[in-house]
Amino acid sequence: MKLAVILVNYNGEKYNTACIDSIRASEGGFELKTFVVDNASSDKSMEILRKRYAEDKQVELIMLDDNYGFSHANNVGIEQAMAWRADFILLLNNDTEIAPDMLLRMLKCAQRHPDSVIVPKIYYSGDRRRIWSAGGSVSSVIKKVRHIGLDETDEGQYDREAKIGFATGCCLLIPAPVIGKAGVLDERFFLYYEDTEYSFRLCGLGIPIYYCPRAVMYHKVGASTKGADGPLCAYYIARNWLLCNKMHLGRRYPIFLMYYAVNRTVCCLLWLLQGKGALVCATLRGIRDYRKGRFGRSADYQG
Numbered sequence: 001m002k003l004a005v006i007l008v009n010y011n012g013e014k015y016n017t018a019c020i021d022s023i024r025a026s027e028g029g030f031e032l033k034t035f036v037v038d039n040a041s042s043d044k045s046m047e048i049l050r051k052r053y054a055e056d057k058q059v060e061l062i063m064l065d066d067n068y069g070f071s072h073a074n075n076v077g078i079e080q081a082m083a084w085r086a087d088f089i090l091l092l093n094n095d096t097e098i099a100p101d102m103l104l105r106m107l108k109c110a111q112r113h114p115d116s117v118i119v120p121k122i123y124y125s126g127d128r129r130r131i132w133s134a135g136g137s138v139s140s141v142i143k144k145v146r147h148i149g150l151d152e153t154d155e156g157q158y159d160r161e162a163k164i165g166f167a168t169g170c171c172l173l174i175p176a177p178v179i180g181k182a183g184v185l186d187e188r189f190f191l192y193y194e195d196t197e198y199s200f201r202l203c204g205l206g207i208p209i210y211y212c213p214r215a216v217m218y219h220k221v222g223a224s225t226k227g228a229d230g231p232l233c234a235y236y237i238a239r240n241w242l243l244c245n246k247m248h249l250g251r252r253y254p255i256f257l258m259y260y261a262v263n264r265t266v267c268c269l270l271w272l273l274q275g276k277g278a279l280v281c282a283t284l285r286g287i288r289d290y291r292k293g294r295f296g297r298s299a300d301y302q303g
Helices: 016-024 045-052 070-083 102-112 176-182 194-204 231-248 250-273 277-291
Strands: 002-009 031-038 059-063 088-093 096-098 117-124 127-133 136-138 145-147 162-164 171-175 209-219
Touching: 002 016, 002 045, 002 070, 002 102, 016 031, 016 045, 016 088, 016 096, 031 045, 031 070, 045 059, 059 070, 070 088, 070 176, 088 096, 088 102, 088 176, 102 117, 102 171, 102 209, 127 209, 136 194, 171 176, 176 194, 194 209, 194 231, 231 250, 231 277, 250 277
Parallel strands: 002 031, 002 088, 031 059, 117 209
Antiparallel strands: 088 171, 096 209, 117 127, 117 171, 136 145, 162 209
């Protein structure tokens, strides 16, 4: 059995080695290879990786000539993994560390649920008993996603393996046949909501997503985008949320638009009161670009 792990790097000098070393320390029983796809980083991250893993045949570095975004870089990695004839592909954020048995437990879960996508239990890296995600759920009307167990202390309340509605792009295990059926990530999103759209696509195709609680990892939340309270985040959420739900809500889309208008208006008012006018401008530009059909990387918010 061959498992390919795909990491997208963009100035991840502080995070890559801890992530890769945790992958290399994984319990075996399968053939493992890590593909690191670099979005034209300007720091020393790739130089460090070249020196550290120069003799490691299990780590392959792929250099892109520009920052093409999370979706495109993952898709490049998926293409290389399929060329390597991987049986399973794991998309993993580079600002994470995984438990030694996480990969093995996810593969065993995948064997119990053939042709399904698998996600682990994810803790905050700085508080390793506080849950960031115990799978994800989707609301019934406007299809708003949320992380199950977010910010809760783990007391065993999410220790049951279960079918879920949303798989975070932080970590998801995809069997190769599912790639053939569902395709790859939509590159129009560039950043944010590509995992939501992919989850909705899987659901529409009847491909289940399962949460595997015995597989655990740790996430330095927000490291790749300098946190959630910035113009970059505000722009891509404003634009991509509209795009994702337009693609998948059908007749319920007008209901979502009413919710969206109230939600973004409240956020903008709060930001104005907090003196964060840049977030308001980013939100309005995101809405404008959605209406004009401008997707992919924004000239104003490039990451």
